[in-house]
Amino acid sequence: MRIDEARDRARELDGADPLADRRGLFDIPEGTLYFDGNSLGPLTHRSRETLTRALEHEWRVRLIRSWNEDWLAMPARIGDAIAPLIGAAPGTVIVCDNTSINLQKALSAAVTLRPGRRTIVVDVDNFPTDIYIAASVAERHGLELVAVPADEMVSRIGPDTAVVTATHVDYRSARILDAATITAAAHAAGALMVWDLAHTAGAVPIDLAGLDADFAVGCGYKYLNGGPGAPAFIYAAPRHLDVASHPLQGWWGHAEPFAFEVDYRPAPGIARFLTGTANVLSMKALEGALEAFAGLSMDAVRAKSTALTGLFVDLAEEHLVPRGFRLASPREAALRGSHVALGHPGGRALVDTLATRDVIADFRPPDLLRFGFSALYNRFSDVVALVDLLAESP
Amino acid sequence: MRIDEARDRARELDGADPLADRRGLFDIPEGTLYFDGNSLGPLTHRSRETLTRALEHEWRVRLIRSWNEDWLAMPARIGDAIAPLIGAAPGTVIVCDNTSINLQKALSAAVTLRPGRRTIVVDVDNFPTDIYIAASVAERHGLELVAVPADEMVSRIGPDTAVVTATHVDYRSARILDAATITAAAHAAGALMVWDLAHTAGAVPIDLAGLDADFAVGCGYKYLNGGPGAPAFIYAAPRHLDVASHPLQGWWGHAEPFAFEVDYRPAPGIARFLTGTANVLSMKALEGALEAFAGLSMDAVRAKSTALTGLFVDLAEEHLVPRGFRLASPREAALRGSHVALGHPGGRALVDTLATRDVIADFRPPDLLRFGFSALYNRFSDVVALVDLLAESP
Numbered sequence: 201m202r203i204d205e206a207r208d209r210a211r212e213l214d215g216a217d218p219l220a221d222r223r224g225l226f227d228i229p230e231g232t233l234y235f236d237g238n239s240l241g242p243l244t245h246r247s248r249e250t251l252t253r254a255l256e257h258e259w260r261v262r263l264i265r266s267w268n269e270d271w272l273a274m275p276a277r278i279g280d281a282i283a284p285l286i287g288a289a290p291g292t293v294i295v296c297d298n299t300s301i302n303l304q305k306a307l308s309a310a311v312t313l314r315p316g317r318r319t320i321v322v323d324v325d326n327f328p329t330d331i332y333i334a335a336s337v338a339e340r341h342g343l344e345l346v347a348v349p350a351d352e353m354v355s356r357i358g359p360d361t362a363v364v365t366a367t368h369v370d371y372r373s374a375r376i377l378d379a380a381t382i383t384a385a386a387h388a389a390g391a392l393m394v395w396d397l398a399h400t401a402g403a404v405p406i407d408l409a410g411l412d413a414d415f416a417v418g419c420g421y422k423y424l425n426g427g428p429g430a431p432a433f434i435y436a437a438p439r440h441l442d443v444a445s446h447p448l449q450g451w452w453g454h455a456e457p458f459a460f461e462v463d464y465r466p467a468p469g470i471a472r473f474l475t476g477t478a479n480v481l482s483m484k485a486l487e488g489a490l491e492a493f494a495g496l497s498m499d500a501v502r503a504k505s506t507a508l509t510g511l512f513v514d515l516a517e518e519h520l521v522p523r524g525f526r527l528a529s530p531r532e533a534a535l536r537g538s539h540v541a542l543g544h545p546g547g548r549a550l551v552d553t554l555a556t557r558d559v560i561a562d563f564r565p566p567d568l569l570r571f572g573f574s575a576l577y578n579r580f581s582d583v584v585a586l587v588d589l590l591a592e593s594p
Numbered sequence: 595m596r597i598d599e600a601r602d603r604a605r606e607l608d609g610a611d612p613l614a615d616r617r618g619l620f621d622i623p624e625g626t627l628y629f630d631g632n633s634l635g636p637l638t639h640r641s642r643e644t645l646t647r648a649l650e651h652e653w654r655v656r657l658i659r660s661w662n663e664d665w666l667a668m669p670a671r672i673g674d675a676i677a678p679l680i681g682a683a684p685g686t687v688i689v690c691d692n693t694s695i696n697l698q699k700a701l702s703a704a705v706t707l708r709p710g711r712r713t714i715v716v717d718v719d720n721f722p723t724d725i726y727i728a729a730s731v732a733e734r735h736g737l738e739l740v741a742v743p744a745d746e747m748v749s750r751i752g753p754d755t756a757v758v759t760a761t762h763v764d765y766r767s768a769r770i771l772d773a774a775t776i777t778a779a780a781h782a783a784g785a786l787m788v789w790d791l792a793h794t795a796g797a798v799p800i801d802l803a804g805l806d807a808d809f810a811v812g813c814g815y816k817y818l819n820g821g822p823g824a825p826a827f828i829y830a831a832p833r834h835l836d837v838a839s840h841p842l843q844g845w846w847g848h849a850e851p852f853a854f855e856v857d858y859r860p861a862p863g864i865a866r867f868l869t870g871t872a873n874v875l876s877m878k879a880l881e882g883a884l885e886a887f888a889g890l891s892m893d894a895v896r897a898k899s900t901a902l903t904g905l906f907v908d909l910a911e912e913h914l915v916p917r918g919f920r921l922a923s924p925r926e927a928a929l930r931g932s933h934v935a936l937g938h939p940g941g942r943a944l945v946d947t948l949a950t951r952d953v954i955a956d957f958r959p960p961d962l963l964r965f966g967f968s969a970l971y972n973r974f975s976d977v978v979a980l981v982d983l984l985a986e987s988p
Contacts, residue, residue: 227654229654229655232655232657234657236657236658239658240653240657240658240661242653242654242657243649243653243654248649251645251649251875254822255637255642255645258822259634259636259637259821259822260621260623260636260637261623261626263626263628263630263634263636263954264630264633264634264954264956265949265954266822267822271822271823297691297692297695297870298691298844298869298870298871298873299870299871300842300844300845300846300869300870301691301695301842301844301869301870304841304842324856327845327854328845328848328854328855328856328858329844329845329846329870331856331858332843332844332845332848332858333842333843333844335843335858336841336842336843336858337841340734340841347856419871421871427653427874427875428648428652428653428660428661428665428871428873428874428875429665429871429872429873429874429875429876429877430873431873432870447698447730447731447734447841448694448695448698448727448730449726449727449729449730450692450694450695450723450726450727451694451721451722451723451726452694452723454722454726458959459959460721460722460958460959461722462718462722462725462741464722464725464726464729464730475692475694475695476691476692476693476694476695476723476826477692477693477813477815477822477823478823479692479823479824479825479873479876480821480822480823480876481645481821481822481823481875481876481879482823482873482874482875482876483823485875555659560657560658560659562658564854565852565853565854
């Protein structure tokens, strides 16, 4: 398909897109082509509104009274807004801290529930912070960290495995791991499964309840569009809610924080994963952003996402691979998350050059250009414009 | 002094107050009398401006580019803005996470630096989250937690003590602990000292460098006015900066986060206490708020603070104690932080009633009304108005 043909085709696809109206919820600057929602989702009008209200009314006017009027309920309320996006039941997700810290809590809780076992199995291509945190938990519990390629994980799970952990969608290649098979293998060995949904939540369907996953964590600032450094979330299966423990036992996770008791008594349910005071302003932006998912099924999000990445992959193979680019994401749509990585020896310079023209992607070593496509605001015509620019670039 | 005389006296004091102009930096609603800066500082105009710029320019327009243009430098830059308020050298303070999490890092680092010792000594009247976290660290390192009243701490420090930790200013009584004596006692025994400065930073001078304290943590949303759930800070003495380790080893604390290495290598210096992605929006509000301290010495802040609390204590003894109130803070100014607690059997209802009239204080069990006085925005006339209201209330 020539670029001009692709342009026509994109126009048709945009015209027929059932999610097209969602783009109006975002405040993307005129002239900017944004392909980095896998790293930082753009501003929504509702984020601005909720944050402004938090500033001008809740903080400025109501001051400390807002804790009882709104803020104390926020982490659980926003968790419940995320829950349907990841196949979780109400009351099993809570928003707090960052993903690294939540992973520390989840892994600590998991290994504590499997005393006597000796290993944590982790995907060696996982996002590095996950490996660092897994190494830390392993060291502190006297366990061995088994870091192996994703395809070897299942074969390394055994009767000594306490916990298996991986990121569902690879941060470089966007490859989707087989969550059902890996979770089942962990459970068959009596181990627990902890999923990182950083590149999943808001982009790729997952059914945590159906998978029977034990714990999960994820990020608020990528496809959930919660703003820079938005708080993260943590999920625990209902069976673990009232028995899980972790080392970050702060007052917000106490059964009665405002009783100011000397002894720690964990809150019943998912609230025991809270630590200290919630960063209200960041949470408010996230809460507003989540409204962009109202009434949407994750299947509809996924259908558009695969259509966007599919069009990009098709055009990239035709127009970019002959110019020195390499497809570094799965060719098969079912295995591909919501971004596409292309390898190119001049990748970093290319990303920088695009950014000076307000075409925004990101770079990951050694040579990967990453292009994120969000079903909520990216258009098929954006995809064609991007390929056109890349075809001219190097 | 009769109330009408006090009113005249307050007018004089306000007229002569060298810090009077700082109140104009805050956006306190007309008609609100605010005595809860010890729990949540009010909004500054600069917080609104920095947050609005973060929203409208950094997030909306620059998007992911803002990480390199500004955000990556934020935690250290804001830490350096806090450093002079707590007697710390540049490069020894960093802003991140919440106080509970930072205390976990500080205590973990401290006990790891004192292997073979067997106890953590903690003030049993410390803010509960500090005790919960100390208990968690003790349990995970096989140590005994020695939780004793502040006055017994020094006598319980011995050759088996790994770490001593306390909050410098008591969250209920506002009593200031003798930081020099306790720190020296810890050091004399070969133990490390970890201070919680939640009710100190921005209100009471402390000289961390002069004390030779080992670690400190503190809160961004009280007297630093950083906004609800503002990020906290952590301090490490220069001698520990390049050797300290803690279990929350996330990618932001890595020597080269964007090299995405599989092995964790802690950053040199204070940056090793970072965990995951900074909550940018909350940090921006804090950064703006800190400008209210520009050009102020903590001695000037302290002088006005003790004058405010001193006037309140004097008037309370004359007008409120005869009506059933009890002074629950030190009578002696040198021992008193920047809030004053009064006991009253109907304390909780009284605080609630005041709040309906936009006179804002808070309540701490069992019967304490807490009134915070900030040198940056509270006026002497506010103090008199408060006593007048309380004298009518019960």
